[in-house]
Amino acid sequence: MRAFSSIGEFFAGTAEAFRKGDVWTRLSALICGSGFIARGQIVKGVLKTLVEAFIIYLIPTFMVPNLSKFGTLGTVVAQKTFDPVTRKNVWNDYDNSFLILLFSVMSMAVIVVAVILWMKNMRAAYEVQKLQESGRHVNSFRDDVSALFNKRFHITLLSLPTLGVLLFIIIPLIVMILIAFTNYDHDHLPPNALFTWVGFNNFRSLFSMSAESSFGYSFTRVLAWTLTWAVLATFSCFILGILMAMFINNKNTLGKRFWHTCFMVTMAVPQFVSLLLVRNFFANQGIVNTLCKNAGITDWLFNIGAIPTANYIPFLTNPNWARPMILLINIWVGIPYQMLIATGILMNIPADLTEAARIDGANAWQSFWHITMPYIMFVMGPSLVNSVVANINNFNVIYLLSHDVYVTQDQLMANSNSSEVDLLITWLFGLTQDRQNYKMASVIGILVFVVCAIITLVAFNRMIKGDKEENFQ
Known part of the structure; x- marks a missing residue:
């Protein structure tokens, strides 16, 4: 229950930032660094904007191509075709079901992380607004870096391990779970063959006895x-x-x-x-x-x-x-x-x-x-x-x-x-x-x-x- 309460408070804080924030805070919903640049935190604002730009760049180049094929896990089988120009056999632009599955899960993870960072950014922009309106000190970039090695040093220490857990434990675990709902086996090995979704058929095979499966x-x-x-x-x-x-x-x-x-x-x-x-x-x-x-x-x-x-x-x-x-x-x-x-x-x-x-x-x-x-x-x-x-x-x-x-x-x-x-x-x-x-x-x-x-x-x-x-x- 405490976890649900914390999540609720997190969403409520984001909504409050929208509701009570000024124009620069609200503009941070579109340009993440605007609320910080407007209040003198230029380096911090530029870095946040660059991260946002990188995520936007990933949408057409990485996320959309893979997520659009997530429902079928690919339709184009690998095969060689004769190129009359080079007079050589070349591979076609084939799909790889496993890579589509893996990259789709990674895309979903990026989306989830991006949404969380976006909400935290809105809350942070609103906090900076309140500090400026009350006449209190607004941290410079040097102050923020210093805090990461002092009172917020736990964040610095946990950042790399958290990224490692996400990349090497959580994402592979999700991929493994999703494979249980596909027909990925010896007869469907990418790229020479594709596999697709089969629902709960594998679970039924494991819990039932039939002439085709023991x-x-x-x-x-x-x-x-x-x-x-x-x-x-x-x-x-x-x-x-x-x-x-x-x-x-x-x-x-x-x-x-x-x-x-x-x-x-x-x-x-x-x-x-x-x-x-x-x-x-x-x-x-x-x-x-x-x-x-x-x-x-x-x-x-x-x-x-x-x-x-x-x-x-x-x-x-x-x-x-x-x-x-x-x-x-x-x-x-x-x-x-x-x-x-x-x-x-x-x-x-x-x-x-x-x-x-x-x-x-x-x-x-x-x-x-x-x-x-x-x-x-x-x-x-x-x-x-x-x-x-x-x-x-x-x-x-x-x-x-x-x-x-x-x-x-x-x-x-x-x-x-x-x-x-x-x-x-x-x-x-x-x-x-x-x-x-x-x-x-x-x-x-x-x-x-x-x-x-x-x-x-x-x-x-x-x-x-x-x-x-x-x-x-």
């Missing part, structure tokens, strides 16, 4: 595994990390430095190196399978029906084995991080709390459950939510362990370029890199955002209810 079949299975993975991967590392921290920091534990070193090794080596090595260890012809074969473990598992072949154990090539193995490997690389965080928290739990509980007759389990765990959850609650979202988007572990190793036997999932061990994020990556199916990848990207947003909002709303800090005062 995306609906794959989506439910990949989503279920993604959520299962996020919960199991997060809480397994979280709980085991806490237990490991308590074990190492227990006063009866010997060789604490040795245990710390053992668990820190996985953090010392880059994760992608560790995962690739582990993938090779557990490959069908890897060292672990060789040892198991020589020890007779492979034959025994085959005899009891645990594996489909007597040649190797399908650690990373069978869904019933690959999923548990990936979870175990993730625990191996994830526990040290949680252990370090939990160690810092455990060292800051007030000793008088646990001592008072011991005097009152609480055993070790009761002390852990009613004192240690609530304290850890209070401190690590936001981090836990972040871990769930991070595991939903945990590309490295899944991709590095399964890429070029796991091949799905489910033909319907294979048709949609997914597998039983894929997360939504790895499925999205495969669609773009292997199939160039950008439309469905964009739809999946939107759904990943929706899932993460729902989890984050629900979790944080529950955490901020009430003043839980009083429990630990």
Whole structure:
């Protein structure tokens, strides 16, 4: 509500500038610098007028050519034609659907920014008018520049990052969302082919099962595994990390430095190196399978029906084995991080709390459950939510362990370029890199955002209810 109130005040201030401004202030609606030039702020007025002129120049040269084609995303396909003058094949003046989409979004962004700057300019011109009418000091250009390095220095610092966020985050994000409503795929790759708007057809394909598309079949299975993975991967590392921290920091534990070193090794080596090595260890012809074969473990598992072949154990090539193995490997690389965080928290739990509980007759389990765990959850609650979202988007572990190793036997999932061990994020990556199916990848990207947003909002709303800090005062 506060945001809507601020927007309303912004519009009201602009309307007041129109209503109460003099001729120079109102003329600023057409020539942005006129209200400042008339009151002695010549440099500032000229700069504002030049910015306005540049935006006006962009209208016929950049905005109109792209926005006029935004409804169709282009109609002229690229092709070579014979030029009888040069006697060479030359490209025609073709359309590029992707560039039209991108430049149209950029044009809309320029329009929005221009409108905001125009309204701020009207308010600023009116403020200068009021300063002059009341006989107060009107800043010179030097005063304005000085203010940007003093009391308005935050604006100077945030200008470049804000521009970067707009150009490299917001605009690409909007383009990605819009691609979900097109037929941009391998058969419609600009400039040799054009893509166009298809409405919600891609969303219907993802949520339905038909003879032409198996995306609906794959989506439910990949989503279920993604959520299962996020919960199991997060809480397994979280709980085991806490237990490991308590074990190492227990006063009866010997060789604490040795245990710390053992668990820190996985953090010392880059994760992608560790995962690739582990993938090779557990490959069908890897060292672990060789040892198991020589020890007779492979034959025994085959005899009891645990594996489909007597040649190797399908650690990373069978869904019933690959999923548990990936979870175990993730625990191996994830526990040290949680252990370090939990160690810092455990060292800051007030000793008088646990001592008072011991005097009152609480055993070790009761002390852990009613004192240690609530304290850890209070401190690590936001981090836990972040871990769930991070595991939903945990590309490295899944991709590095399964890429070029796991091949799905489910033909319907294979048709949609997914597998039983894929997360939504790895499925999205495969669609773009292997199939160039950008439309469905964009739809999946939107759904990943929706899932993460729902989890984050629900979790944080529950955490901020009430003043839980009083429990630990």
